[in-house]
Amino acid sequence: MCRLAALTSAEYISPMETILALETMKEGHDGSGMGLILKGLGGEFEDLKDYPVLSGICSEAGMKTLDSYMNKIGFKLKYTWTPKTKAIKGIKGHDNYFARVYDYPDIVKDRPEPVKEGLLLNTRLALRALGELDESIIIFAFYPDILALKEVGDPLQLGEFFGLEKSSLKAKIILAQGRQNTNYAINLYACHPFFIQGYGTMTNGENTAFVPIREFLSGRNIPGYIGYNSDSEVFCHILHYTCRQLGYPLHYYKDVITPLKQEEIDRRPDHEATSFLKMSLRPLCIDGPNCVIGFTPDGTCFMVQDSKKLRPGVVGGLNGKYGLMSEECGLDSAIPGREKSTDIFPMKYDMVIIKPDAEEVTVWNQLHG
Amino acid sequence: MEPASRLDNNHDLAVKDFPYIIRWRDDRCKRCGKCTAVCPMYSIEPAVVVKRTLHSEGSTPEPKSTRRVETIVKQTTDIGKYCTGCGTCTLVCPNEAIEPEYNPQHKFNFHKNRGGHPYRRGGRRNDPSPSTLDKLRFSRISMLTDPALDAGRHEFRIRTYLGRILPAEELPVKAVDGRLEVTKKSGTFIPPVREIYPVMIGSMSIGALSPNMWEGLAMGITYLNEVEGMPVVMCSGEGGMPQRLLKSRFIKYFIPQIASGYFGWDEIVRTIPHMVEDPCAIEIKYGQGAKPGDGGLLMAHKVLKLISEIRGVPMGVDLPSPPTHQTKYSIEEAVAKMIQSMSMAWGFRVPVYPKISGTHTAKAVLNNLIRNPYAAALSIDGDDGGTGAAYNVSMDSMGHPIASNVRECYLDLVAQGKQNELPLIAAGGVGKRGNLAANAAALFMLGASAVSIGKYIMQAAAQCFGDEYNRCNVCNLGKCPRGITTQDPRLYRRLDPDKVAERVVEVYKSLDVELKKIFAPMGRSTELPIGMSDGLSTDDPAIAERLKIKFTC
Structure with missing residues (x-):
C-alpha cells in the first residue's frame, strides 16, 4: 500500500516533515519512488508567486531542447532552483532536477487567467512530448506557486539525496507519497502526487475501475487528460473535471467518485442535481479500495475514502497546521502535540475539508448533502 | 418394366437418415400407449407386427414355426413426421422403455424440403460449439x-x-451557495431514464x-x-x-x-x-x-x-x-x-x-x-x-x-x-x-x-x-x-x-x-463494470x- 503524508499549514514548513512522516509509516522495503508536490511556496519563491514554475528532470541534451523550446515560445527565465544533490547508495538519480520560474511571454501577459493557464498546460504537454521517447525531458508541473519533485528510491534517502534538510525550500501545503514495492518497471510519470491546473491529488490503493474511467476522461477532449501511467492519475483529472471544467463545488467530487444509492440521494436536499450527476458521470465511479488526498487552487485540502472505506486515513492537527495521513503514526510524527481525541478518521460517507491556511476543518457528510 | 423400388422401398428414407432414432425396449414396454399419444410430431405410432418364431423339442431337430401378432412402438420414416428428439415420450413412459437418441450421421437437411418448401423451424442456430462469450x-x-x-x-x-x-456539460445544473440546483427555466430536454x-x-x-x-x-x-x-x-x-x-x-x-x-x-x-x-x-x-x-x-x-x-x-x-x-x-x-x-x-x-x-x-x-x-x-x-x-x-x-x-x-x-x-x-x-x-x-x-x-x-x-x-x-x-x-x-x-x-x-x-x-474478486461493486x-x-x-x-x- 502506498503511504500518503500531506500537511497544510498557516506557516511555511519543510518538506522533510512529510518525508519523516512517510518514514514513520514505512513497513518493509519501500524503494519504488517518492513524489513531492509543494503549494504556497516560501523561501526564495515567496516573491515569485505570480510566475509559473516549471518542475521536472532533464538530461543534458534535454535541457538544451527545453531551453530552445521555451525561448521560442517567449517564456523568460527569472529564477532557477535546483536541489543540492549528494550521492547516496542505491539512488541512481538523473542529470538535472529543477524548478524554474518563468515570466510569461509578452503576448499573453495581459490576457485573462484561463488563457495563461491554457498556455502553461500546452507548454507542459509539448515539453513532455519532446522528451518522452528518450526520457530526456520529464515535466511534472508548470504552474504558479507549485513545485514538484519526484525520484525513484527510499523516501528518507531521497530527502537526503535532494539535500532537503538543509534546503530553504518551504511551502504551506505539501503532499508526499511513498510508493509501495509492487510498482516496478518504474516510470516517473506514474509517481504520485499528480497535478493539473491547480489541482493535485495522491492516492493509495488499486483503482479497479481504471480502464472505463481512463476511456471516459480521454474522450472529454480536454488537454492534459493523457498519460495515465498510473491508475491513480485519473483521481486528479476527475477532480479537475468536476471542479474546474464543470464548475461544481468541491464536495461533489465525493458524489462523483462514490455515488450514493438512488434511495439515499432521494433524501438529499439537492437530490435532483445529484441524481443527474450519478447518471451522467457514472463512468467516473471508483470502486476502491482508495483513499484520496488532494488540494484545489485556493489551497483547500481534503481527504475522501472509497465507498466501503477499505483504506486507512486520518486527519488531525492544531489550528494552523493539519496533517492528512494514511496512518496515524505518520500524524504522530508530523504533529506530535495535537489533541489526539479530535483526530478524524473519515468513513465512507465523509469528506474532510480543510480551509486554506489550515484555518478550519469540516467534515462534509454525503448522506446529508 | 416396373421399377423395383416399390418392392424394396428404395425411395424411402431409413431411420438412420433421421436426426433422432427412437430406442424402444420391447421388454420394458407395457403397451400403455402414453408415448404415442403424447408425441407432438406423430413420429411414433403403435403398430402391429407378425413375428415368426422357430422352436424345436426333442433329441433331434424338428423345427416348428409359430406366428404371433405383436403390438410394438414404431418410428415413422415419413420426413414430415420426423422425431425431433424432444423426449416427451420418455417423460410420460412409466417404465423407462423409450427414449430418442441423437444420430450424428443424420441427413435431415438433405431431405427436409419436400414439396419445394424449405425447412422452417423455431429454436436456435444449432451450433453446439462454445460461443465467443464462453x-x-x-x-x-x-x-x-x-x-x-x-x-x-x-x-x-x-x-x-x-x-x-445527458453529458454532464449539458446538464441544466448550476451551483448556488455551494450546492447544485437544477435550473428549471433552461428549456433543456431531459430524456427519461430508468434504473x-x-x-x-x-x-x-x-x-x-x-x-x-x-x-x-x-x-x-x-x-x-x-x-x-x-x-x-x-x-x-x-x-x-x-x-x-x-x-x-x-x-x-x-x-x-x-x-x-x-x-x-x-x-x-x-x-x-x-x-x-x-x-x-x-x-x-x-x-x-x-x-x-x-x-x-x-x-x-x-x-x-x-x-x-x-x-x-x-x-x-x-x-x-x-x-x-x-x-x-x-x-x-x-x-x-x-x-x-x-x-x-x-x-x-x-x-x-x-x-x-x-x-x-x-x-x-x-x-x-x-x-x-x-x-x-x-x-x-x-x-x-x-x-x-x-x-x-x-x-x-x-x-x-x-x-x-x-x-x-x-x-x-x-x-x-x-x-x-x-x-x-x-x-x-x-x-x-x-x-x-x-x-x-x-x-x-x-x-x-x-x-x-x-x-x-x-x-x-x-x-x-x-x-x-x-x-x-x-x-x-x-x-x-x-x-x-x-x-x-x-x-x-x-x-x-x-x-x-x-x-x-x-x-x-x-x-x-x-x-x-x-x-467481487475484480473489485467492482458500486456501478456495473x-x-x-x-x-x-x-x-x-x-x-x-x-x-x-x-x-x-
Whole structure:
C-alpha cells in the first residue's frame, strides 16, 4: 500500500516533515519512488508567486531542447532552483532536477487567467512530448506557486539525496507519497502526487475501475487528460473535471467518485442535481479500495475514502497546521502535540475539508448533502 | 418394366437418415400407449407386427414355426413426421422403455424440403460449439496487493440505466451557495431514464408464447420488482399486451414492442388515456439476430380468441410481419420520426429505442442514433439468439455474433466520448450453454449496458427441450410439448404459470449471486463494470485481438 503524508499549514514548513512522516509509516522495503508536490511556496519563491514554475528532470541534451523550446515560445527565465544533490547508495538519480520560474511571454501577459493557464498546460504537454521517447525531458508541473519533485528510491534517502534538510525550500501545503514495492518497471510519470491546473491529488490503493474511467476522461477532449501511467492519475483529472471544467463545488467530487444509492440521494436536499450527476458521470465511479488526498487552487485540502472505506486515513492537527495521513503514526510524527481525541478518521460517507491556511476543518457528510 | 423400388422401398428414407432414432425396449414396454399419444410430431405410432418364431423339442431337430401378432412402438420414416428428439415420450413412459437418441450421421437437411418448401423451424442456430462469450474469462483478480471485495458481505449494486443520458456539460445544473440546483427555466430536454436490472427478458410475444408461459414470466418479474426489489424488466415482443396489464400499475415493468406488423398497437394507443403508469420503455424492432431480414408469421391456427383480441385482428387468419417496416426508407428520416412519434405518444416520458440484428453496419446505425436526442438506447441482437419461427437457412447462416459487434460499437462510442450517453443492449446467445452470469458479465465488460435473454429463460423457467442439436425446435408449429410456444389449450394447460414464475425468481436471484461472485474478486461493486475490458482475457489470440482484450495461456 502506498503511504500518503500531506500537511497544510498557516506557516511555511519543510518538506522533510512529510518525508519523516512517510518514514514513520514505512513497513518493509519501500524503494519504488517518492513524489513531492509543494503549494504556497516560501523561501526564495515567496516573491515569485505570480510566475509559473516549471518542475521536472532533464538530461543534458534535454535541457538544451527545453531551453530552445521555451525561448521560442517567449517564456523568460527569472529564477532557477535546483536541489543540492549528494550521492547516496542505491539512488541512481538523473542529470538535472529543477524548478524554474518563468515570466510569461509578452503576448499573453495581459490576457485573462484561463488563457495563461491554457498556455502553461500546452507548454507542459509539448515539453513532455519532446522528451518522452528518450526520457530526456520529464515535466511534472508548470504552474504558479507549485513545485514538484519526484525520484525513484527510499523516501528518507531521497530527502537526503535532494539535500532537503538543509534546503530553504518551504511551502504551506505539501503532499508526499511513498510508493509501495509492487510498482516496478518504474516510470516517473506514474509517481504520485499528480497535478493539473491547480489541482493535485495522491492516492493509495488499486483503482479497479481504471480502464472505463481512463476511456471516459480521454474522450472529454480536454488537454492534459493523457498519460495515465498510473491508475491513480485519473483521481486528479476527475477532480479537475468536476471542479474546474464543470464548475461544481468541491464536495461533489465525493458524489462523483462514490455515488450514493438512488434511495439515499432521494433524501438529499439537492437530490435532483445529484441524481443527474450519478447518471451522467457514472463512468467516473471508483470502486476502491482508495483513499484520496488532494488540494484545489485556493489551497483547500481534503481527504475522501472509497465507498466501503477499505483504506486507512486520518486527519488531525492544531489550528494552523493539519496533517492528512494514511496512518496515524505518520500524524504522530508530523504533529506530535495535537489533541489526539479530535483526530478524524473519515468513513465512507465523509469528506474532510480543510480551509486554506489550515484555518478550519469540516467534515462534509454525503448522506446529508 | 416396373421399377423395383416399390418392392424394396428404395425411395424411402431409413431411420438412420433421421436426426433422432427412437430406442424402444420391447421388454420394458407395457403397451400403455402414453408415448404415442403424447408425441407432438406423430413420429411414433403403435403398430402391429407378425413375428415368426422357430422352436424345436426333442433329441433331434424338428423345427416348428409359430406366428404371433405383436403390438410394438414404431418410428415413422415419413420426413414430415420426423422425431425431433424432444423426449416427451420418455417423460410420460412409466417404465423407462423409450427414449430418442441423437444420430450424428443424420441427413435431415438433405431431405427436409419436400414439396419445394424449405425447412422452417423455431429454436436456435444449432451450433453446439462454445460461443465467443464462453471463451472469455475474468482474469483481473484483486488479491494481496489490494483486498478483493466479499460477495457475501459487501454491498453490491447491480443496476444499469435504460435511456439516453445527458453529458454532464449539458446538464441544466448550476451551483448556488455551494450546492447544485437544477435550473428549471433552461428549456433543456431531459430524456427519461430508468434504473433497471441489467439482465432483461427479451422480446417474446403473446402469440409466440402461450398465455401460461407469458403469464408466468410476467408474474415472475412482477414478484422480483415488488417483493425482491430487483427492477427486472421484460419486453412484450410484437403483438400487444392484454388490456388488463396495460391499464395496471405493473405496466412499468414492461417494454411494449412495436414491430413491422404493428400488431396490437391500435389497442395500445387506445389504452394510453387509461394507463395509470408509463411503460418502462418502448422497443422498436427493426431486426432480429437469429433471422435477420426475415419477417415473422403467426400462423392462423395460433390466432385464437385471446390473440385476436390483443392484436386487434380476426381469429384464425395468418398474421405475417414483413421483414422490414413498410414506412421505413431511411434512418435519418423514417426511423427518427418513428422514435419521435413513439416518444410523443407518452409525452416524452418514456425511453424509446430500436432493436436491430447484429450486423457489420451496426456502427452506422449507432452513429445516427447518437445524433438523435430522442433515441434512448440501441439494442443489438446477435446471431446466437432464438426465434419462434424462421427458415432454417436464415437461422443457420445469417447474422453477426454479438461479442465483436457490441465491442466495436462501444469502442466507437468511446472514440467519440459518448459511451455513457447511449446505452448498448446486447442479446443473442446470452447463456446459450447455461453460463448466464458469465456471459452477461463478459458483455458488460465489452461495453454493453444491459443484456437481453430469451432462450435461456425458456429453458430455465419452463424446461424448454430445445438445444443446439435441433432437439425439439418446433416452436413454429404450435406443437410445443412443454406448452411454452403454443396456443393449443390442450398443450399449454400442461404448463403451470406459478411454477414458471417461481423459476424466473429463482433464476434471477441466483444470477444476482453469481454476478457478485464475478464482480467481487475484480473489485467492482458500486456501478456495473461497463467497458472494464482489462478484466477479460481469452486463450484465443484472434478473439483477443478483435475484442482488444488480453490474451492468456
